[in-house]
Amino acid sequence: MEPTPNPLESPDQPKIGVYICRCGGNISDYLDTEKLADTVRGIPGVTLSKVDTFMCSDPGQDRIVQDVQAGLVNRVVVASCSPFLHEVTFKAAVRRGGLNPYLYTHVNIREQGSWAHGHQGDAATQHALHMIAGGVGKVRHLQPLDKIRLPSHRRVLVIGGGVAGMKAALDTARRGLPVLLVEKAPQLGGRSLDLGRVYPSEQEARELVKRLEKDVRAEEKITVLTGSEVTAIGGFIGNFEATISTGSEQRTDAIGAVIMATGFTPYQPPEGEYAFGHSQVVTLPEFVKALRDMPSGKTLTWNGKPVRSVGLMHCVGSRQCEGCFQPQPDGQLNDYCSRVCCTSLLRNAVELRSRFPETQIYDFHQDIRTYGRGQEDYYTCASDQGVTFFRWKGEEPPVVTARDKGGLAITVKDQLTFGEEIEVPVDLLVLGVGMMPGPIADLVDQLKLPVGADRFLQEVHPKLRPVEVAVAGVLLAGTAQGPMSIEESLEGASAAAAKASILLAHDYTDLEPFVALVTPDLCVGCNACVEECQYAGAVTMEAGPEGKSVATVNPGLCKGCGACVAVCPTRAIDVQGWTLDQFDAMIDGMTDEALRVPATQG
Amino acid sequence: MADAVYQPRLLMLATLSCAYPGADAVGKARLEYYPNVHILGVPAPVMFPKEFYLRTYAKGFDGIIIAACGSDCPYKNAYDQLAARIDDLVQDMKQGGLEIARIRTTAICTVCIKPFLKEVEEMKEKLAPLGPVNREIAATLWRAEREAMKTRAAQVA
Numbered sequence: 001m002e003p004t005p006n007p008l009e010s011p012d013q014p015k016i017g018v019y020i021c022r023c024g025g026n027i028s029d030y031l032d033t034e035k036l037a038d039t040v041r042g043i044p045g046v047t048l049s050k051v052d053t054f055m056c057s058d059p060g061q062d063r064i065v066q067d068v069q070a071g072l073v074n075r076v077v078v079a080s081c082s083p084f085l086h087e088v089t090f091k092a093a094v095r096r097g098g099l100n101p102y103l104y105t106h107v108n109i110r111e112q113g114s115w116a117h118g119h120q121g122d123a124a125t126q127h128a129l130h131m132i133a134g135g136v137g138k139v140r141h142l143q144p145l146d147k148i149r150l151p152s153h154r155r156v157l158v159i160g161g162g163v164a165g166m167k168a169a170l171d172t173a174r175r176g177l178p179v180l181l182v183e184k185a186p187q188l189g190g191r192s193l194d195l196g197r198v199y200p201s202e203q204e205a206r207e208l209v210k211r212l213e214k215d216v217r218a219e220e221k222i223t224v225l226t227g228s229e230v231t232a233i234g235g236f237i238g239n240f241e242a243t244i245s246t247g248s249e250q251r252t253d254a255i256g257a258v259i260m261a262t263g264f265t266p267y268q269p270p271e272g273e274y275a276f277g278h279s280q281v282v283t284l285p286e287f288v289k290a291l292r293d294m295p296s297g298k299t300l301t302w303n304g305k306p307v308r309s310v311g312l313m314h315c316v317g318s319r320q321c322e323g324c325f326q327p328q329p330d331g332q333l334n335d336y337c338s339r340v341c342c343t344s345l346l347r348n349a350v351e352l353r354s355r356f357p358e359t360q361i362y363d364f365h366q367d368i369r370t371y372g373r374g375q376e377d378y379y380t381c382a383s384d385q386g387v388t389f390f391r392w393k394g395e396e397p398p399v400v401t402a403r404d405k406g407g408l409a410i411t412v413k414d415q416l417t418f419g420e421e422i423e424v425p426v427d428l429l430v431l432g433v434g435m436m437p438g439p440i441a442d443l444v445d446q447l448k449l450p451v452g453a454d455r456f457l458q459e460v461h462p463k464l465r466p467v468e469v470a471v472a473g474v475l476l477a478g479t480a481q482g483p484m485s486i487e488e489s490l491e492g493a494s495a496a497a498a499k500a501s502i503l504l505a506h507d508y509t510d511l512e513p514f515v516a517l518v519t520p521d522l523c524v525g526c527n528a529c530v531e532e533c534q535y536a537g538a539v540t541m542e543a544g545p546e547g548k549s550v551a552t553v554n555p556g557l558c559k560g561c562g563a564c565v566a567v568c569p570t571r572a573i574d575v576q577g578w579t580l581d582q583f584d585a586m587i588d589g590m591t592d593e594a595l596r597v598p599a600t601q602g
Numbered sequence: 603m604a605d606a607v608y609q610p611r612l613l614m615l616a617t618l619s620c621a622y623p624g625a626d627a628v629g630k631a632r633l634e635y636y637p638n639v640h641i642l643g644v645p646a647p648v649m650f651p652k653e654f655y656l657r658t659y660a661k662g663f664d665g666i667i668i669a670a671c672g673s674d675c676p677y678k679n680a681y682d683q684l685a686a687r688i689d690d691l692v693q694d695m696k697q698g699g700l701e702i703a704r705i706r707t708t709a710i711c712t713v714c715i716k717p718f719l720k721e722v723e724e725m726k727e728k729l730a731p732l733g734p735v736n737r738e739i740a741a742t743l744w745r746a747e748r749e750a751m752k753t754r755a756a757q758v759a
Contacts, residue, residue, distance in 0.1 A: 134642070
């Protein structure tokens with residue numbers, strides 16, 4: 001499609017505006033941003049350069065909009081943070097000014113500048129200058145581009161039928177989009193089915209599941225597939241294809257967006273960790289399930305034995321210190337906080353004290369992290385009801401041993417009594433196990449999903465894009481993303497549903513135009529690109545004018561890797577937005593010896 | 603600054619899916635490396651012809667690290683295609699008298715902070731004794747490659 005001519009763009013006369021961000025000191029405390037602006041003004045084609053404290057703020061963005069509208073600039077470079085944060089922001093500003101947004105280049109002088117060379121004086125500023133000069137070189141060669149519009153399937157796949165998956169399915173369907181809800185287990189509900197009453201509402205988790213399931217089943221736009229698994233998935237936003245297996249049956253569905261609500265796995269302590277394996281040591285999920293179905297009484301009974309005292313151990317499989325615990329098979333420890341265990345342990349302490357008043361409770365924690373609304377009340381309440389607290393240091397976890405006369409002994413260096421070593425006998429020990437990522441390696445592999453250092457699925461940005469991943473069209477709901485409470489899982493699910501509805505608001509998807517394009521006049525028809533390309537049909541030889549064969553790209557099939565570019569003898573084929581001429585110009589800018597920032601005096 | 607120690611000018615071709623965010627992670631962790639390292643984000647280094655590398659040396663870059671995605675490469679077969687190109691480049695450099703230590707291919711992931719710093723440091727140490735790149739030799743090789751491309755094109759036409 002021919003781009004509409006835009007009088008503002010005048011490609012033959014580049015008027016380049018360079019905007020340098022101080023990032024509130026994150027950049028300007030280390031690099032001399034004023035000198036940078038002064039020096040880049042000397043580069044041919046640069047008509048103005050400006051410095052702003054926060055280019056991403058509204059006034060910062062408005063500088064670009066106004067300069068473009070006034071006809072002062074027709075190419076824009078912003079030197080600020082990583083392009084992964086604000087390239088989109090500034091492209092949008094360029095568009096608001098009336099220019100094609102692809103006439104923009106982003107230069108990273110924070111993550112790869114001030115933060116990486118901040119204490120190296122003028123050399124760091126000089127480096128930033130050359131990086132900006134590279135960006136100026138590129139922007140001079142940019143062409144207006146249009147996004148590629150492809151039809152998309154307006155249908156959402158939700159993987160996982162726990163509370164997050166059900167909530168995400170409901171919210172999506174109620175916006176009018178058909179949903180496929182796939183759950184591995186024979187029933188909906190996930191791990192909530194094993195819980196009792198849950199904080200902060202003290203609602204029965206099974207009641208919550210029942211209500212959600214009733215709504216899900218009543219919603220005609222939702223197709224529920226239990227006892228089913230997604231066995232193969234691929235594609236891209238608007239155009240995923242998923243194979244779903246139910247027993248020996250298989251179906252293949254065209255999908256526009258995917259919501260990952262695959263949940264977590266509770267940490268399973270190795271034999272011997274806090275005496276795990278002993279009949280009187282139990283994990284919190286097992287204990288909660290048993291407690292729920294147990295009659296109340298004066299004293300708790302476990303394995304037929306009366307329990308006069310219970311120990312609650314925090315941070316089992318969470319916030320693990322190096323050398324203290326057995327690492328996971330990949331050699332890593334779980335150094336993150338699982339966030340729900342503190343409140344859950346204390347909630348159950350309160351329940352135990354009221355249902356079994358003669359059972360004493362001893363709580364062993366590193367910290368008490370009852371961080372959410374209403375959660376601190378559980379701590380206050382547990383304190384009021386006589387729960388005894390011991391605090392241990394991360395690198396000195398308590399030691400649990402079996403006692404000869406039965407029960408267990410917990411030895412702790414208690415920080416609340418200034419490091420005194422105390423031995424506490426208990427009849428039962430409950431391990432507050434943390435959360436681990438679910439077994440979703442195949443999905444991660446097939447969808448190329450990013451995984452964080454904690455091995456959970458990773459969002460693009462915790463604040464700015466909290467439920468999106470770097471793979472467009474895939475969204476996160478619930479604990480697939482990291483440890484969180486039911487409350488937070490449902491929030492995440494609603495956010496993911498809203499995002500999915502936005503992505504599929506139309507029956508088309510606009511994709512970045514960064515695919516190969518042939519300049520027919522330069523093509524000699526040698527076929528090298530066709531031979532090099534790994535995607536069937538992405539580039540083919542077609543009859544051109546005067547009977548000449550000319551390489552032709554199918555933008556829907558091209559992935560933009562550029563393998564074809566390297567083998568072309570005439571530079572007839574290039575990836576749009578990333579052409580070899582642009583790269584050459586960047587190298588020229590980065591090596592421009594004439595560009596020097598004046599040295600700092602003294 | 604007159605007695606400044608020679609610091610090789612390094613170009614890192616960093617894949618946008620892996621090594622570029624990896625370099626961001628180094629900065630986010632406030633871990634510093636020497637400032638003569640220029641990171642260039644690229645969709646896939648498989649797009650660069652031999653002449654791009656030769657021209658880059660001719661312009662004055664002393665070393666190039668191709669920081670790819672390795673086995674995490676999002677593009678079909680691209681890593682093997684890249685390896686073949688670099689083999690070819692290395693042959694030319696050998697024959698033309700350009701030190702092959704000036705090119706290095708590696709894989710850096712999005713959270714590979716330590717490997718990133720190690721690669722940069724090792725490349726710096728390897729290039730320091732070589733001194734600045736011989737731009738004349740590089741320019742000669744680059745021109746020869748441009749001629750070879752013209753010949754290839756002419757043969758088809």
